[in-house]
Amino acid sequence: MEAFKIPTGSMAPTLLGVHKNVKCPNCNWKFKSNHNNTYVKCSNCFYKIHISDNGNRGGSRILVNKFSYDFGKPRRWDVAVFKYPFVDVACMSCGFSSSQSMMCEKCTNSPKIENFLKSKVNEYFKRSFGINQYHKVVCKSCKTVGAIFCEQCGSTNVHVVRKNYIKRLIGLPEEKLQVVNGDIYIDDKIARKPEKVQDSLWVPVFDSNYTAKQEIIENWEVQDGNWDISKEQLHLIKPDGIEQKSYITFKRNITDNSAYNNEITDVVSADVMLAFNVIATGNSGGISILLEENEKVYEVFVRSRGEKKESYVKISGSIVTSNADAFIESGRVCRVEFSNADNEIILKLNDSVVFSHTYDTDLSSLNGYTKSSKLKFGGINTDAIFKNILISRDVYYSETGEWGIYNPVEIGEKQYFFLGDNSRNSNDSRYWKFVPESNMVGRAFMVFWPLRTIKIIK
Template identity: 25%
Template sequence: MSDKQSPSKEKSLCSTFEWLLIALALAFTYRAFLLEAYKIPTGSMAPTLRGDRFAVACQSCGEKFDYGFIPERYRRGANREGFYQLDPGTICPNCGTTSRPVASKINGDRILVFKGSYYFHDPDRWDVFVFKNPTEPHLNYIKRLVGLPGEKIEIIDGDIYINDKITRKPAKVQNELWMPVFDSRLTEVVAYSQNREPVSPMMNSEGSNWRYIENGRSFSLDETEGKKHELYYNYKQGRDLRAFYSYNRYDMINVAPFFSDMMLEAYVAFPDQSGEFEAVLSKYGTEYTASLDVSGTMTVSAKEPSGKRNVIAEKTIKPLDTDRPVRFCFENLDHVLRFSFGPETLEYDFGREAHAMGEPGRLRPQIKVAGSGRLRVENLRIMRDIYYYGTGFDDETLRAGEGRPYTLGEDEFFACGDNSPASSDSRYWDAPGIGNNAKTYPAGVVPRDYLIGKAFFVYWPGSFKYNLNPKFSKLGKFAILPNVSEMKFIYGGVDDAEIEAEE
């Protein structure tokens, strides 16, 4: 009987083996041409994508942030609980406090890359893409694509200019690239434990009388005489208004330029349904003011260094119910002033030409809010835009820096890391790219031949390891659960409608 079943068993084994071969072939095909997982090793794309890093919580304000792990600096390794003593140059992105905390290490983000993407369409600007490093083709790099074939690229005051016009990022990309400067909800938690007055960088100008409430997290004004009271951002009390990255060492702040593209957001309530509130952001010495008269007027004006003030945009709105907080937002971004209050928006576009808003200078920006009447301001946040460095730490102009534009040839792309001061990319590569059969590529470009695919999802962003005090986290070094809240899609590129709108 067993002899009669042998052919059937052999046939079954052959069939199983055949299916295994097919499955393996499909898996290899899938990995080679469609989808592949990658681990981010370094912080050149932080904060969008993070490499091996430390999870830090500021001892002063409680802000949670990442600090890059560089193996050469930590040869001694972690202690028995899995924590490292960090560099003395760690700086909080919210309050500017420098410290040398103890923190646990998190492995780099793990992402999915669609390798078939560029078989079907050309890469788009702002894509986060994987490619072979032109100078070391055995290494894969990941950066943001900022320049396309045939374009002239120039970096001026942190912004990307293509063919002498500023480029504007798609909304979803921009949302990823706003970086914190100040958040009133994180005003010095140390003050609470010591029962003392919190110290906020938003300070009263002389003669003004804003009051701190809720331990400095909110501000209130009770003014019945129509006088305007002002709060200004004191960089000496908070963090400096420079385009530094807390992911990097503190000593980089000394050479970081001042940023000029920023956003101020707050939630404002007018209990009496009357009063005024305004925000002031300066750029190159000119103060731009977004003013709200809650009775029904939104205004954007410009005050030149000479003191002359001009109204450049105005809009009448229907009065809103303002006894509860309403979102107020004013941003100066890529040559556009955008003022929002609740559902209403007012914009002024200076155009895309270089220097449309003046000549860049080494001027620290000014940030203020002011109001009159009875009002309350909550959840005040200041954010800055990503800043692409066009000069090195020795003040040398980099490739495509201001005054040194770079024109791409056919099938050539320009790549920059989001962590601009700590990214090896097209601005820095000084050796020709290495191709097959003794072929070379111009220094600084990513050739089409070396494109691998478009990154689109962070599926494993790291584990829960943020700790104010390591003794409360005995499981710190064994944390293996991913931080699900940080799983996300990676946005990039523009659609045809956005390209046409730009042109």
């Protein structure tokens, strides 16, 4: 076991680099922001907050288990520490700084090992005979010998700094990997996150418990006069007539925006989660959640106890799964949690899964990409009060960098592919390819500092 300190925000919000704590003066929402931001936009109410006076907080400190027979082999979605396959090289002669690969150019991707003994010998020679020290490197596989030297002036009088990185392990040896539409495809199939990992990777977009004093952005849009909207709740008053449906729409675009970075982004995502408490009083009908992605509509209907129709999931009008036992008890509070992530729809009622349905998306052309995404919910033949509304989005792996982006990347033997959770601000395998097995250090399992943030890493 070993302790590490997190220097950057590339794994935020799972792990924090040097950051600022922010409390929005307009809605009281609390969040973390990168330390070099002077202002941020609250992602809950869009209020612009100046944070230059907020003090800097140190990065998370974590405990890491070395990969070994005891703790098992590296697994996909592990948060892991590895030796960064590049070194920082600062020239003592001309002052030039650069980042240099420690992978052998001769036998692609085998790591070069610094020969520290040689450096020490040279230190002795330097003192005795005035010979300059140099960093000798030897390829682990083909044994080619080289040296680290300044890329500008060629001097071997350089200062070399090796770094540990921490990222999420996404691709394993000999897999074909591609980042598409925010998701990960392994050997042409979507890689779904295990439940615990998925639960830890939702990024909050909106929380109705933090109401804005001053309304900067409108949250809700209604199509008819059946809704009574207040700060505390959304009230659907039972529409007159039979089989009357009425929905309210979350007006905002759901994007990969993150308050940690303070960037306004417009990459739309339909990997979202919607949760609320509902009290429905209808004896028939029920409540519905609709997610519209491009021309596709995902609909979940949960019946009231007295409704004869079964609860169901529909995709673009066709029932794909139904459940006779899932219903809402009239007049009682029910926690409803709907999610769509990695091509899987899950519905939970009071923390129990009542639906889980996986589907495929045709991403062979750009038409499969998410261009629009809208969340709606409401009811049929019922009066319903919605409270404690929480909307989140899934981690979105952005298509930046080079490797595994426009084309799949074939991961080599004994090589690993890593990505940061804060995808827009992460220097990871998309930019520099693989981490060799010999650079792997261990699995991060616990944040132990700051004390208030102690948690097991998922």
